[in-house]
Amino acid sequence: MKIAFIGGGNMASALIAGLAGKLTAGANIHVVDPNGAALEQLRSKFGVSTASAAGAELAGRDVIVLAVKPQSMREVAAQLLPLLDKTTPPLVLSIAAGIRAADLSRWLGGYGAIVRCMPNTPALIGQGITGMVATAGVSAAQKDAADAILKAVGQTVWLDDEAQIDPVTAVSGSGPAYVFYFIEAMQQAAAELGLSAEQGKQLALATFTGAAQLAAQSDEPVSLLRERVTSKGGTTYAALTSMEASGVKAAIVTAVKAAAQRGKELGDELGGAA
Numbered sequence: 001m002k003i004a005f006i007g008g009g010n011m012a013s014a015l016i017a018g019l020a021g022k023l024t025a026g027a028n029i030h031v032v033d034p035n036g037a038a039l040e041q042l043r044s045k046f047g048v049s050t051a052s053a054a055g056a057e058l059a060g061r062d063v064i065v066l067a068v069k070p071q072s073m074r075e076v077a078a079q080l081l082p083l084l085d086k087t088t089p090p091l092v093l094s095i096a097a098g099i100r101a102a103d104l105s106r107w108l109g110g111y112g113a114i115v116r117c118m119p120n121t122p123a124l125i126g127q128g129i130t131g132m133v134a135t136a137g138v139s140a141a142q143k144d145a146a147d148a149i150l151k152a153v154g155q156t157v158w159l160d161d162e163a164q165i166d167p168v169t170a171v172s173g174s175g176p177a178y179v180f181y182f183i184e185a186m187q188q189a190a191a192e193l194g195l196s197a198e199q200g201k202q203l204a205l206a207t208f209t210g211a212a213q214l215a216a217q218s219d220e221p222v223s224l225l226r227e228r229v230t231s232k233g234g235t236t237y238a239a240l241t242s243m244e245a246s247g248v249k250a251a252i253v254t255a256v257k258a259a260a261q262r263g264k265e266l267g268d269e270l271g272g273a274a
């Protein structure tokens, strides 16, 4: 499979790390980004070809991944429009938060073959999860290609309705940041309680990994697993009572909804009319 990435930043690098040499040879991956240092890293690590601007190298690509910031998508679409093969249109796979397929299609001159998806950075270690939705102009083979690309870096979840992408963005796209935030808080608490930085990190990470694996492998609801840790009048009870009193769970629910709302706002702000 011949793939081009427009944008070689954080998320594109995570995807390329998972793909290169696995789904396709690094030499079959072309990356366009104005940032020379980022391109040099990708070239030396994965053997991809690179360019500072989109050009003739896009010809004959099966898939073009748009991995620029939502705010850059319209400009990037204008740059791509004259370069897209109209006879055998490549699949355009957008990972941008908020940007709706209909707007992207319009910016690309009424382009049909678009898959919109929302990956996350654990793709870097093959542990990503991606929500994705195909527009009507995507062929079965192109849908399979999109699935293979994202499966090479983790799990995929196909959605029937594009409106579900903002919730997916809020839960799993942004989700790694919430988890890191919680781990940072656990590490801070460990330090304030007298553990070394190394001990705090080891304890927090192993607890997260272990609890997540236990929940994934268990048939029981997560709430029951939580209750099993929580002896009446014990230490966990003290912590969870404190969290409830501080409204931690409600605050997390509100925060995730804020992320979903921001996704919708980005679509409204950046989509606009023709």
Ligand SMILES: NC(=O)C1=CN([C@@H]2O[C@H](COP(=O)(O)OP(=O)(O)OC[C@H]3O[C@@H](n4cnc5c(N)ncnc54)[C@H](OP(=O)(O)O)[C@@H]3O)[C@@H](O)[C@H]2O)C=CC1
Pocket (backbone or CB within 6 Å): 006, 007, 008, 009, 010, 011, 012, 032, 033, 034, 035, 038, 067, 068, 069, 070, 072, 075, 076, 079, 095, 096, 097, 118, 119, 120, 121, 173, 174
């Ligand atoms: N980071 C994440 O966890 C996730 C991000 N996403 C989505 O992925 C997209 C990229 O995010 P992320 O990787 O974090 O962002 P980054 O800023 O790290 O990467 C974007 C890259 O695109 C480059 N760029 C800007 N304009 C162009 C252009 N015209 N042609 C080619 N490249 C260009 C930028 O260069 P410069 O910096 O010089 O402008 C930058 O290197 C976003 O739309 C985001 O919503 C989706 C899921 C998760």
Ligand SMILES: O=C(O)[C@@H]1CCC=N1
Pocket (backbone or CB within 6 Å): 097, 169, 173, 174
């Ligand atoms: O923060 C963002 O907007 C992007 C989308 C999901 C993760 N990072």
